[in-house]
Amino acid sequence: MLKKLRYLLLVVSILSQSCCKTDCDNKTDGDNQPTPYNLIVPSPLPPLAEPLDNPLTxxxxxxxxxxxxxxxxxxxxxxxxxxxxxxxxxxxxxxxxxxxxxxxxxxxxxxxxxxxxxxxxxxxxxxxxxxxxxxxxxxxxxxxxxxxxxxxxxxxxxxxxxxxxxxxxxxxxxxxxxxxxxxxxxxxxxxxxGNSKFDKFARGETMLTDQELRGYDLFNTEGPYDGADCFHCHTAPHFTDFTFHNNGLDDDISALDFGLFNVTQNEFDKGKFKTPTLRNIEVSGPYMHDGRFETLEEVLAHYISGGTSSSTLDPLMFHSGTGLFLSEPDKQALLAFLRTLTDEEFLNNPNFSNPF
Structure with a gap:
């Protein structure tokens, strides 16, 4: 009985080695697969779908x-x-x-x-x-x-x-x-x-100051008299709507760059540019597609003025022919809120820095 068992184990071992050798011989370099990358998306940002033809590794x-x-x-x-x-x-x-x-x-x-x-x-x-x-x-x-x-x-x-x-x-x-x-x-x-003071506030991890809360309220309130009317184009949580708008920078004659029109050749797209995110806006100046404004105060002054009229000016800029009516304390409150969108951890993350 013991001899039969030894013989059976020997046969299994030989067959196993033979199969292993065959499998190994048939292996190609393509079997060496890269390691999947575990991407963590913090709240309140939505889940992210990776492209099937270029998954993260x-x-x-x-x-x-x-x-x-x-x-x-x-x-x-x-x-x-x-x-x-x-x-x-x-x-x-x-x-x-x-x-x-x-x-x-x-x-x-x-x-x-x-x-x-x-x-x-x-x-x-x-x-x-x-x-x-x-x-x-x-x-x-x-x-x-x-x-x-x-x-x-x-x-x-x-x-x-x-x-x-x-x-x-x-x-x-x-x-x-x-x-x-x-x-x-x-x-x-x-x-x-996605780890700014605002994000931590949205997750219930911290509180905004009274001034920052006032700015948040202005940001999300219709203008021109009661709010700053920012939320239509700069929608949370990305603080952009990912679309294109003419926000009153130039008139039809003086414009040097027609933005989206250069791609679509649609006359209604003249002067429209992609809405930039307001995340980290405190450190990402100068502002607008041509960097014409050096400070956030200048950007705010542009919207308070109502901008420059043109044939494709976004309807959200009209405000019955006026700009925004913001008091000085309200201006400072809005700027204070915008600064809560600065993500210091991201800006200083060593995983994104120069590896050389």
Whole structure:
């Protein structure tokens, strides 16, 4: 009986080793899968759906972070994405216009990069519909990084470290633009700002001051006499409606940039620009698509004035031909509330900082 048992165990062992050898021989590099990334979305922000063709992974996010700060992506090796998107400024540029590698300035203020995973369109004129699509542009843009994707891919493939990092993230032996933009998009999807004083207030973790509460009430009240009427376009919890408005910056004749019209060619879209989020607005100036206002006080003065009339001026700006009627204490209260949207933990999060 004991001999039979030993024989049976021997046969099972041989068969097991044979199967294992066959399975191992049939394994490919594609079986080495990257590690899923556990993205935590704080309340009151809504749940976030990841794209099926570019799910977040630990390896992909880490690679995207390096690429975000990598000057190798520019033609002369002097600029990276972070050159125009400073973490401490909400991932925007404190200059009115960013300057590219050739010393040429752009004509729009750099937009913030956080909480973009919820946005259905990107750029001031909405010309991109995903973070992957958005990430394609700066490399080729002659007034930004002024390189081309074939050259960038060659530089990354010849690098001592990047081939293994791309292998770990995407199981590829040949780096191309699709892998680069996917990695950048993964990193940018983790740029979530949702732990400001207002967020903690919304979660019942802290209280706002009387002045901040007054500002919150003004923010969410119709104008022109009783409130500041901000909530229509700057809707909580994102403090943007992700759509496009003409907020009275220019008339039909003096406008130099037509915004959404440049994409749609629809006459009714002239002068419309994407509503920016007000999160971290305290640190993300200058303001508007062309950075014309240096301070929040100037922005507030614009809306109090009623703005400039044009054929596509948003109806919410009309107020029966007037601007907003806010007392000085109300102005200060509104500004105090806007400062509660600053997320210091996000602005100083080491996970988003330069890894080099």
């Amino acid at each position: 630990i390896e992909g996010v880490a690679l995207g972070r390096k690429l975000f700060y990598e000057t190798l992506l520019s033609a002369d090796g002097t600029q990276s994405c972070s050159s125009c998107h400073n973490q401490f400024k909400g991932f925007t540029d404190p200059s009115q216009f960013s300057t590219g590698i050739d010393g040429v300035q752009g004509d729009r203020n750099a937009m913030v990069l956080f909480n973009l995973a919820w946005s259905p369109s990107l750029f001031w004129d909405g010309r991109a519909y995903s973070l992957e699509e958005q990430a394609l542009e700066p490399i080729n843009n002659p007034i930004e990084m002024h390189d081309n994707w074939l050259n960038v891919a060659d530089k990354l493939n010849a690098h001592s470290n990047y081939p293994s990092l791309f292998k770990n993230a995407f199981n590829t032996d040949q780096i191309d633009s699709s892998h680069v933009v996917k990695a950048l998009a993964q990193f940018e999807r983790t740029l979530i700002s």
